[in-house]
Amino acid sequence: MIILLVIFLWLYIDFTLGRKSHMKKLERTTLPMRKSDMDMFTDGPALFKDLFSELRNAQKHIHILFYIVKDDKISEEFLSILKGKAKEGVEVRLLLDWAGSFPVKSKTIKELKSSGIKFSFAHVPKPPFLFYSFQARNHRKITVIDGTIGFSGGFNIGKEYINQDKKLTPWRDYHLKFQGEGVHDLQREFLADWYKATKTDLLANCIYFPELRAGKYRHQFSAYKGAYLEENFSSLIRKAKQSITIGTPYFIPSKRLFKDLSHALERGITVRLLIPCVTDHILVKEASYLYLRKLLKQGAYVYQYLNGFYHAKAIMIDNEIADVGTANFDKRSLFLNYEINCFIYDKDFIQKVQTIVDTDIRNSKRLTLKELNRLDPFRTFKEMLARTVASFL
Template sequence: MTVWNIIMAVLLVIFLWLYIDFTWGRKSHMKKLERTALPIRQSDMELFADGPSLFDDLFSELKKAQKHIHVLFYIVKDDKISKEFLTILKGKAKEGVEVRLLLDWAGSFPVKRKTVKDLKSSGIKFSFAHVPKPPFLFYSFQARNHRKITVIDGKIGYSGGFNIGKEYINQDKKLSPWRDYHLKFRGEGVEDLQREFLIDWYKATKTDLLANKVYFPEQPAGDYRHQFASYKGAFLEESFSSLIRNAKKSITIGTPYFIPGKRLFQDLIHALERGVSVKILVPCITDHILVKEASYLYLRTLIKQGAYVHEYKNGFYHAKAIIIDDEISDIGTANFDKRSLFLNYEINCFIYDKEFIKQIRSVMDKDIDNAKRLTLKELNRLDPLRTFKEMLARSVASFL
């Protein structure tokens, strides 16, 4: 047997193992899932679209915490703002405030063991979420906790697209300024954010705090109707599909990664065929390889059918938002891609208040003004390197 044959045999064995691991892991995961509906709530909400203003507000509220702080992020890094964030949490823990910090294992891999030890010695209850485990190592590595939840004293909540890192406060040369959407809540909806955090905390630590009423103070009703939706690698496609199929006039989608899969792709085509206006806002520059090329297969057809596709030019666009007929809006952690649809744990907020949706519309329209329209001529221009990247991207689109 030649060296080449040995290499091919090894690669074949690895591929088969990955395929079996992922397929059986997915089936095992789906057997355990049940779709749950969270109630419609009334909360006061505030929309943040840039990192500096969000983190000024978030860090200020964290410093004022008196009883408990619960935080879940997909990404925390080993940089200046991450250290500032962790220092605030350590300070509050030393003051006697209960602090629980949950970070996704893959997304927050830069957090060092020494840092974790320091956090725990300061009194912070810390855990990584979604640590890969047998028997389905590959699948469990892919199914990440992509949520971003902060709950302070059970009364103030945050969720949206921002993580913790220098790029989110415009300190990355390539990706600055960073554009994203994040929501702040006061009112009934905070209870649902708290509950979802504690469910994830239990999954990671086997510590059940859901029956502890101290984490669920009575909440006043706020001004805006909304509803959280929690996803665990399933049912998000159905939610997005329902929104698109019920659209009568307009659909606006903002996403950093547009890899919708067959069902949502067909839903958008059918929406265009029945005369619904479709606008899609994506970034011009990317933060991950091949994600842009993976989108072109879908965007070409949608543009042919009459969709307007805009590439954001004023920095990097990372927001996740949908507006349907200016009557329903979705802002959350889920991208319009296969990873969010079929793998990651996500949490989204569906908003039913027209006045608040006007605020979202104003922000998205401003972002579209800072974008260029992508044309079919540009997408079809002869570019052998791009064509090769597109072919490669299609083969791994589910994992981008």
């Protein structure tokens, strides 16, 4: 018992001091409003067909950041394309989160480097705050090709993302493709993360920032480093006049955001939540029930996606603002992970996102308060356990 108390105390002190140290060093940045041509993918095979085609057509440089790359066939194909481009003389930089891409073998990394790829892990745990640094992961997904084409969204690299996991098939996600001014911001955020991981500063190198034309759709990126996401989400919710729709695989809001949603319901705002029916992580579903019960009592609509696994991250406010990105509506994204989201202000593209979200709601079932309140001792036990670790799920 004493040993357990000592371990718990160490973890608490490590996390608390690590968080304070992180926040002291943090600088808030605001990215400009941009105009880009944009496409939205919801299906893994279609996304990777397009992404891999663009990678094969790269002429100068490829910069890629993923949270997860696995040791499977789709990952092998992805890495093989990168090795081939590097051997052709294209600059290739690959940055993977240390925890998320742990399955990538050291042998594979050696092969990548020997082919000419510049490789690094992001967010490798290090002292003095080992526990905190392990928890604060780089959850972004960024691809920039020749400084002119960009991708970002919810998909990673692995068999489940191309519908080859029996439990999670089909995989439903949202991923954006950009051509236009916004690609500069994706490039800038990748190179900032590359500098953090490798101490190689390429941000001032103009070859990575070619002149780009303005595209059709007005949007703005927001990049987060374990802070300020809660503030931005709160601002969105408080601006709502008619409706709020939130799509997320994990619904574990902070106290502030939960109050914002509750107050929105009190103001007569329609609040719709779209979440998965099946889950890909232990306890995340049970962690959401405490919040869902209270919101359902106030009149919120909660939909559980039935056609596979729902992993998309989106927020719609009054059909006037759409947010699509990498951040989940949970405490890990709010207070720990590096994330990047795209706020869209063009009504035509917002309507496109709305149509996709509405389709996903039609492929869902309404969750009722009666269902959540049904006697289930095992679920109750899991809910109690989930509450103790909700910040780290």
